[in-house]
Amino acid sequence: MLVLGIETSCDETAAALVADGHILSNVVASQMDLHASFGGVVPEVAARKHVEVIGYVINEALGSAGKALEDVEAIAVTSRYGLIGCLVVGVAAAKALAYTLKRPLVGIHHIEGHIFANILSNPHIPMPHVCLTVSGGHTMLVYVKDLCQYEVLGNTLDDAAGEAFDKVAKFLGLGFPGGPVIDRLAAQGDRTAYNFPRPLRRSGTVDFSFSGLKTAVVNRFKGSDISTLPVSDIAASFQEAVVEHLVSKTVQAASRADVSAIGVTGGVAMNSRLREVFAERCRQEGHQLFFTRTDLCGDNAAMVAAAGAARLAHGESADLYLSAVPNAPLESAA
Amino acid sequence: MMILSIDTAGRSDAIGLIDGRRVLADFVGDVTHNSLQGIIMNIDAVLSNAGLTLADVDGLGVGIGPGSWTGVRVGITVGKMMAYATGKPLCGVSSLDALASQAGDASTLICSVVDAGRGNIYAGFYRRRGGVTVKQGQYTAGPVEGLVARIREPVLFVGDAAQVHRQTISALLGDLARFMKAGEERQGSATALLALSRLERGESDDALSLVPLYLKEPLVQALAARKR
């Protein structure tokens, strides 16, 4: 089945065509440069950009796949979890297309999208598995029992991991987004130079917390002249604390859920040290590790189309009253 | 020519359907509803009540604002995607112009008003000249008091936002201010008629590039611009 996916939950305007697990096109109009001057995503700026480019992005997704709009058999859109003003644009577009073309419509939870980015990347990932979705907007551990069957195991109690990267990068004067630049600098730094706290180490839960870690970095160097600081060492030490926190909680969750397969997805899954440490730890623990391919780590619509196809296969679809819900829980298919 | 129009910039969504100059439907949505949820089924109801489908429509008119930022994005995105998917021509229409066009043959200054939140309004000024409503100067955005204080002559206010701010306006202008009766708004058909006029002049907008008329920058950009 040829599914058109649409994703506008944050700062990427995306459309993709996916047919039976094959990505025919995957177009992402990134707004990164637009938001860089503000040091973070500005919701109203993002929403305005979505309206401006959504038509072009959908048109490009069809064109580069060599398909016409009439070939589309169903439309999937991120309708839950994200910035409300941004979600609204994608949902309005999807509803108008579904109505005009008389095609089934399905609303997808953004986190479910990321889980499907991992399934698209690793079609043979065992079920059940534990999936870590980690980005600038979310950090969540999900027990994926089967396709569209979820149980949320852990969540961030404050900031998302990517947000912590952004804030520390901002403090160090490294610009936005923080993840890639910290990853790059950390490669030349000493990750044992500073011993930043490992959050929630004795909590017994598999939740996450990053704001204390960010504050620890800021407090350690507050008042110093940034230009005199060993920025690479700070970046490496901070990154090491984030990575250890993410890996240890994920491995702990997998052991507790008694599954041997771990998936890692979302924008922060591109981090090279995270990939290294996960590989090491999973080898030690005898877990199978499945990373999302890098071009599907960030927000995209191929993952939304794939999730939509799975939901439709479960007999699920949305009616044309579909709305956007910013804080919806991740729910299993019926 | 059959025109379907959508305007979601104001407090309640408006959908209009015209056949030439003949008004077939003038739908006004519930003010408590969010535009996104009901928009498609409301359009469907307007069409099916007229015994029509989207295929019977010859052109689309869409209110581009100014108005509720999220609201206008809903209407404009729906209009764009319907035009894109059907290949039918699309015409963006200023929501203030569509309001003003409802003032009929008013002989005074006309002021159309859309609420901008927190005591602010978007406004446009117009005069009737030779049977048409002609815009006077630029649209403005700002506090009600500031905009109204500049008026020194009889003026007819149009738009439900004028009703919202009626006390403030009357206190400042006294007898100079007149108001269009509440419940007389025909924003849907007014938008459709203005779209029809544009189409008849050979004008239309590109379905992929049409964007809302905001009149105001997001706060953060305004701050950044001031810093520069």
Ligand SMILES: [Zn+2]
């Ligand atoms: Zn995401």
